Amino acid sequence: MDSAVFNLVLEESRLPKDQIRSFIHERIVSGAIAGGSRLPSTESLAKRWDTHYATVHAALTDLVKGGWLVRIHGRGTFVRERPRNLKTIGLYYFGGRMADTEARFLRALHQCLLRRIEQSGREWVMMNDPRPARESSKTWKVLIDACRRQEVDAVIVPVLDPMHQEWLRRLPVPVAFLTSARVANRVEYNMDELGRLTVDELVHQGCHSVGMISAWPSRTKHPESIHGGVVSLFNAFMKSAAAHGMLTRNEWIVTRTGGLAVPSAERWGYEAFEQLWQCADHPDGLVVVSDAEAVGVTAAILERAIRVPRDLKLVYQKNAEVDIPCPLPVTYIVDSADQAAEGLITIVERGFRGEKVVPIVLSATVERPPMRQRQTAGSRRPAAAGGLLLTDSVS
Numbered sequence: 001m002d003s004a005v006f007n008l009v010l011e012e013s014r015l016p017k018d019q020i021r022s023f024i025h026e027r028i029v030s031g032a033i034a035g036g037s038r039l040p041s042t043e044s045l046a047k048r049w050d051t052h053y054a055t056v057h058a059a060l061t062d063l064v065k066g067g068w069l070v071r072i073h074g075r076g077t078f079v080r081e082r083p084r085n086l087k088t089i090g091l092y093y094f095g096g097r098m099a100d101t102e103a104r105f106l107r108a109l110h111q112c113l114l115r116r117i118e119q120s121g122r123e124w125v126m127m128n129d130p131r132p133a134r135e136s137s138k139t140w141k142v143l144i145d146a147c148r149r150q151e152v153d154a155v156i157v158p159v160l161d162p163m164h165q166e167w168l169r170r171l172p173v174p175v176a177f178l179t180s181a182r183v184a185n186r187v188e189y190n191m192d193e194l195g196r197l198t199v200d201e202l203v204h205q206g207c208h209s210v211g212m213i214s215a216w217p218s219r220t221k222h223p224e225s226i227h228g229g230v231v232s233l234f235n236a237f238m239k240s241a242a243a244h245g246m247l248t249r250n251e252w253i254v255t256r257t258g259g260l261a262v263p264s265a266e267r268w269g270y271e272a273f274e275q276l277w278q279c280a281d282h283p284d285g286l287v288v289v290s291d292a293e294a295v296g297v298t299a300a301i302l303e304r305a306i307r308v309p310r311d312l313k314l315v316y317q318k319n320a321e322v323d324i325p326c327p328l329p330v331t332y333i334v335d336s337a338d339q340a341a342e343g344l345i346t347i348v349e350r351g352f353r354g355e356k357v358v359p360i361v362l363s364a365t366v367e368r369p370p371m372r373q374r375q376t377a378g379s380r381r382p383a384a385a386g387g388l389l390l391t392d393s394v395s
Helices: 016-030 042-048 053-065 104-119 141-148 162-169 191-204 227-243 265-277 291-303 337-352
Strands: 069-072 076-079 088-094 123-129 154-157 175-178 186-189 210-214 253-255 285-289 313-319 331-335 360-362 365-367
Touching (some): 053 069, 088 141, 104 291, 123 141, 154 162, 154 337, 162 175, 186 191, 186 337, 191 210, 191 331, 210 227, 210 265, 285 291, 291 313, 331 337, 337 360
Parallel strands (some): 175 186, 210 253, 210 285
Antiparallel strands (some): 069 076
């Protein structure tokens, strides 16, 4: 093996153990250190990196526990060999997500994954982590052991909470995430595009003012987390509204961080619309994110007998595989769970082959209502005077 593979200059700002573990892990994942290869002795690596023997030993021990390396007494430390064919894919869920009655998208994605895996002639194993949230940041031994015993050759994580990220990324098999968190092996929806499209469609309908109801937060203290991409949706929405000269106001932006606490997504959507419509004046266009909340919004609109699109024009974000019962003329920005499933499988296939893995970004499509559903807009009350309003008080 080329000794240059082990070129590493330790930084003073980080713990040597963490740097060494990450360095060896990255070399194995990239294929620079092949499966079955024997590593140089711990003593020689410590000398090469100008650090203590115990530091190198501890870093390699972490990789042994993670299933990346194997120690054979009297022979040395070896990179665990992978099977030649990708046969079994594990699907990891946590926190009872699949049992959530509102997890429509997740169940649709799960079915798409099963269909695509089975069509490829492979097998799948469902891995349900039952631990409470307070324990979920720690490694789940069941999944680690399944990887070590080669019961699963790759893992797909269809929904990711930031607290799970670190240990899942260190699994000794290729992993793919559906997430906006900043990891290379991810599939994500184009949130910037989604934010722009929602506004573009309301402009297309002649709107001059716009509001948003979103179950997702409009900002986060951790841009690299799962919510970072969601915040980019909100920012793109606001930027596009400003570019088109559309009025929006803080009270027209209702998110989960806005203080409403109700038991179901549908109920929350209903309450969110009621909060918005109790304002002194209203936008003539409204964006709703996402599926389940849109059901509650629709119920509130029908109850109030608001004329759509005469008094209010609507753009809903939805998933192609999740049906939203809605009698109103709505423009949908449509994402596809099946495209996400295809991307996730592509990520693990590339990782299994040792190829460079880069994020896969999915685009949405626009679905406008049929002509027979569209009504004449009629006279629109004037939008309130002023331009785009942005303050730190936005939820």
